[in-house]
Amino acid sequence: MAVERVTIRPATRDDADGIGESHASAWEQAFAHLFDPEFLARSGASRRTGWRHSIERNLRPPNVLLVAEVGGVVRAFGQGAPTDEPTTAEVRGFYAHPDVWGTGAAVALMAALLDALATDAISVVLWTPRGAGRARRFYEKAGFSLTGETRTDTVTDWRTGEGAPVDEVQYGRRTR
Numbered sequence: 001m002a003v004e005r006v007t008i009r010p011a012t013r014d015d016a017d018g019i020g021e022s023h024a025s026a027w028e029q030a031f032a033h034l035f036d037p038e039f040l041a042r043s044g045a046s047r048r049t050g051w052r053h054s055i056e057r058n059l060r061p062p063n064v065l066l067v068a069e070v071g072g073v074v075r076a077f078g079q080g081a082p083t084d085e086p087t088t089a090e091v092r093g094f095y096a097h098p099d100v101w102g103t104g105a106a107v108a109l110m111a112a113l114l115d116a117l118a119t120d121a122i123s124v125v126l127w128t129p130r131g132a133g134r135a136r137r138f139y140e141k142a143g144f145s146l147t148g149e150t151r152t153d154t155v156t157d158w159r160t161g162e163g164a165p166v167d168e169v170q171y172g173r174r175t176r
Helices: 013-030 037-059 105-117 133-141
Strands: 006-010 066-071 073-082 088-096 121-127 145-156 163-174
Touching: 006 013, 006 105, 013 037, 013 066, 013 073, 037 066, 073 105, 088 105, 105 163, 121 133, 121 145, 133 163
Parallel strands: 088 121
Antiparallel strands: 006 066, 066 073, 073 088, 121 163, 145 163
């Protein structure tokens, strides 16, 4: 399969549906073994449409919201922002549509996101489900390592607010 051209750029309001589709599809595929199938389907559907309502706040500084277009279609997004620690930023969302897994689109997007966050931060952290093996391998290949911090978070169906607990691990790295 030939890899189509990847374009990384700042997100706009018009990207809400593409971000939502990438988020939901990645969520449904990557977390199928972590959540009840009905909750996963509802949560995926809420992410698919929910970005129309949440994109505005994610576009406001100091947030950074980037997308990766593959063949002119948004297929991945990365969102980050500063933390309460002065020199640390957090990757708060990073998802690629399963259609582009393994194509290099996510690698290019992560590099661009880290560059954007490096403006104000020298280190970056992120949280990911303990059982998300594919995501964890990706982050490790991108230079992240476990910090030793863990937590139990609650992920929600954006439409109903119904939640499900998930054990998470924290990763960190320098921005450059």
